[in-house]
Amino acid sequence: xxxxxxxxxxxxxxxxxxxxxxxxxxxxxxxxxxxxxxxxxxxxxxxxxxxxxxxxxxxxxxxxxxxxxxxxxxxxxxxxxxxxxxxxxxxxxxxxxxxxxxxxxxxxxxxxxxxxxxxxxxxxxxxxxxxxxxxxxxxxxxxxxxxxxxxxxxxxxxxxxxxxxxxxxxxxxxxxxxxxxxxxxxxxxxxxxxxxxxxxxxx
Numbered sequence: 001x002x003x004x005x006x007x008x009x010x011x012x013x014x015x016x017x018x019x020x021x022x023x024x025x026x027x028x029x030x031x032x033x034x035x036x037x038x039x040x041x042x043x044x045x046x047x048x049x050x051x052x053x054x055x056x057x058x059x060x061x062x063x064x065x066x067x068x069x070x071x072x073x074x075x076x077x078x079x080x081x082x083x084x085x086x087x088x089x090x091x092x093x094x095x096x097x098x099x100x101x102x103x104x105x106x107x108x109x110x111x112x113x114x115x116x117x118x119x120x121x122x123x124x125x126x127x128x129x130x131x132x133x134x135x136x137x138x139x140x141x142x143x144x145x146x147x148x149x150x151x152x153x154x155x156x157x158x159x160x161x162x163x164x165x166x167x168x169x170x171x172x173x174x175x176x177x178x179x180x181x182x183x184x185x186x187x188x189x190x191x192x193x194x195x196x197x198x199x200x201x202x203x
Contacts, residue, residue: 053091129154146195171198
C-alpha cells in the first residue's frame with residue numbers, strides 16, 4: 001500500500017497597517033507676560049493695554065481670560081495682524097478699574113486659558129502705579145570707600161530731572177537708563193556716589 005502524507009497549509013497575512021488621524025494641537029504664545037507699572041492718577045482709571053497672543057501650533061486657539069483681582073479684567077478680541085511679528089495675533093484687552101485703589105503699587109494677574117492648547121494656561125502680571133511710579137522718597141546707603149548705591153523707577157513719559165543737594169557736590173545723579181520698550185515704559189536710574197572728603201553721615 002502506498003502512504004499518502006498530509007501537508008499543513010500556512011497562510012501568511014500581510015502586516016496590518018493602522019492609520020491614526022493626527023489631532024490639531026494649538027500652542028499658546030504670548031508676546032508679553034508683564035504689563036506696567038502703569039502710572040495713573042489717584043481716583044482715576046488707568047488706560048487700557050493690549051497684549052497679543054498667537055498660535056504656534058495647528059488648529060485654532062479658543063482663549064478665555066480670568067483675573068485674580070476685582071480691579072483687573074481681560075477680554076479676547078477678534079484676530080488681526082500682529083503689531084510686532086509676522087502673522088495673525090489675538091489681541092487681549094487689559095482693563096484696569098483703579099479709581100478706588102489707594103496710592104501705591106498694585107499687582108494682579110490675568111490667566112489666559114485654552115483647554116485644548118499646549119503650554120496653557122499662561123499668566124500676565126499687571127502692575128498699576130496709583131499716584132504715579134515716581135517714588136516720594138529713596139534711601140540710598142553708600143559705604144565710605146568710593147562706592148555707589150543705586151535705585152530705579154519708571155515713567156510713561158519723558159521726565160525733566162534736575163538733581164540738587166543741600167550739601168553741594170555732584171554725588172547725586174538721575175538719568176534715563178535706556179530707551180525702554182515699545183510700551184513706552186521709561187526706566188530712570190538714581191545714583192549716589194561717595195566722593196573724597198565726604199564724612200560719614202546723612203546727606
